Amino acid sequence: MSTPLADKIKNLIRTNGPISVTDYFALCLADPEYGYYRSREPFGRHGDFITAPEISQLFGEMIGVFIVHAWQRHGTPPAVQLVEIGPGRGTMMADMLRVIRRIAPPLFEGLHVHLVETSERLRGVQRVTLEAYSTKISWHDSFEDVPEGFTLIAANELFDAIPIRQFVRTSTGFRERLVGLDADDELTFAAGVATLDPALLPSPAASIPEGTIFELAPARQAVMQTLCDRLRSSGGTALVIDYGHMVTGFGDTLQAVRNHDFDPPLASPGEADLTSHVDFEDLAKVALSTGVHLNGGLRQGEFLFGLGLAERATALAKDKEPPEQRLIAAAVDRLAGEGAGKMGELFKVIAVSSPALDLMPFRATG
Numbered sequence: 001m002s003t004p005l006a007d008k009i010k011n012l013i014r015t016n017g018p019i020s021v022t023d024y025f026a027l028c029l030a031d032p033e034y035g036y037y038r039s040r041e042p043f044g045r046h047g048d049f050i051t052a053p054e055i056s057q058l059f060g061e062m063i064g065v066f067i068v069h070a071w072q073r074h075g076t077p078p079a080v081q082l083v084e085i086g087p088g089r090g091t092m093m094a095d096m097l098r099v100i101r102r103i104a105p106p107l108f109e110g111l112h113v114h115l116v117e118t119s120e121r122l123r124g125v126q127r128v129t130l131e132a133y134s135t136k137i138s139w140h141d142s143f144e145d146v147p148e149g150f151t152l153i154a155a156n157e158l159f160d161a162i163p164i165r166q167f168v169r170t171s172t173g174f175r176e177r178l179v180g181l182d183a184d185d186e187l188t189f190a191a192g193v194a195t196l197d198p199a200l201l202p203s204p205a206a207s208i209p210e211g212t213i214f215e216l217a218p219a220r221q222a223v224m225q226t227l228c229d230r231l232r233s234s235g236g237t238a239l240v241i242d243y244g245h246m247v248t249g250f251g252d253t254l255q256a257v258r259n260h261d262f263d264p265p266l267a268s269p270g271e272a273d274l275t276s277h278v279d280f281e282d283l284a285k286v287a288l289s290t291g292v293h294l295n296g297g298l299r300q301g302e303f304l305f306g307l308g309l310a311e312r313a314t315a316l317a318k319d320k321e322p323p324e325q326r327l328i329a330a331a332v333d334r335l336a337g338e339g340a341g342k343m344g345e346l347f348k349v350i351a352v353s354s355p356a357l358d359l360m361p362f363r364a365t366g
Helices: 004-016 022-031 057-073 091-103 107-111 121-131 131-136 218-234 280-290 300-307 309-317 322-336
Strands: 080-086 111-116 138-139 151-158 165-170 175-183 186-193 214-216 238-247 255-259 262-264 274-276 295-301 347-354
Touching: 004 022, 004 175, 004 186, 022 165, 022 274, 057 091, 057 151, 057 238, 057 300, 057 309, 080 091, 091 107, 091 111, 091 121, 091 131, 091 151, 107 111, 107 255, 111 131, 121 131, 121 218, 151 218, 151 274, 165 186, 175 255, 218 238, 218 280, 218 347, 238 280, 255 300, 280 295, 280 347, 295 300, 300 309, 300 322, 300 347, 309 322
Parallel strands: 080 111, 080 151, 111 138, 151 238
Antiparallel strands: 165 175, 165 214, 175 186, 238 347, 255 262, 255 274, 295 347
16 A cells, blocks of 8 residues: 555655655654644544553643652742643643642742644644643744743653664674665665764674664754753753663664554555654763763653552542543553553653752662
8 A cells, every 4th residue: 555655755765766764754754745743643542542641641640740849859949941842632731730730839820831842733732632721831843942941841752753763784884774665666675875883883793683773863862962951051850751772772663553553664654653762871871961960760660650650540549430440540550560552661761950859759879
């Protein structure tokens, strides 16, 4: 099956030659005509995947608890820029604000919410979800447009959607992986000319078998750098939650999800969500090089339970009918449990702060 975007990409390759995985990734998600985020409603039960905030209000509530804790550890500054980058349907922010208003009224009074969102369609959904807080919210195309001042940032499933570069081990070293056309005029992966500096590899290349993939994410590094620079200049904390690994390694993690199922990455350009696993060691290195303090990393399950997920779920289930209680228990298991289809282990969490603070539920590093 071909898609309109597949035809467009094939024409591009016929005209200019194979394209990098980075360019393919970016076109799939953000092509102005046929890009995935431009053309469809990705989130929720009718979309292609469900994010943690859509599973249960408990997720956003725990993030709200963390934001209050960070604000208190920073000395309760009176004015706060609360930023979410890639806010989806606005569900997480609505759950966060409800908790903040309840447990920290002075923070709620002093904060202004900044949503960094490029999709006009999703902004419309967010406006509806967050209608009760409309006087407190501004939208921005870019994080750079958020006003200066003490800043608290939440980024859930942001980095996985930022394009990566891939390199493949060949007989002549690691070469950039490209997307080209095969003999049947179908999209296929190929090795290009550009080589990788061996110093960037986690272990000596000599022992790595041919065909092995190594992923590099300069665009993710740049976003992390931007967040950390803001914290250095304005003070504050950023919380990053995503699926990925704590230690840099080899492997192909490029994946497409369509109708809640995995799809080959080259099969349905523009009609599947394209992501890859986040290398948290790489993000941590960027953070430390900018001089901010790193808390982390934890698995999402440890993080949520450490913030009181079990207690909050018990309170939420109290006086509810058994079917609702079962739904709440199932949501806790999906958000924090381990094993297939659950987020507790696969998703990781780090926080970065300036000035240096030890934050719960991370283990003190000092």
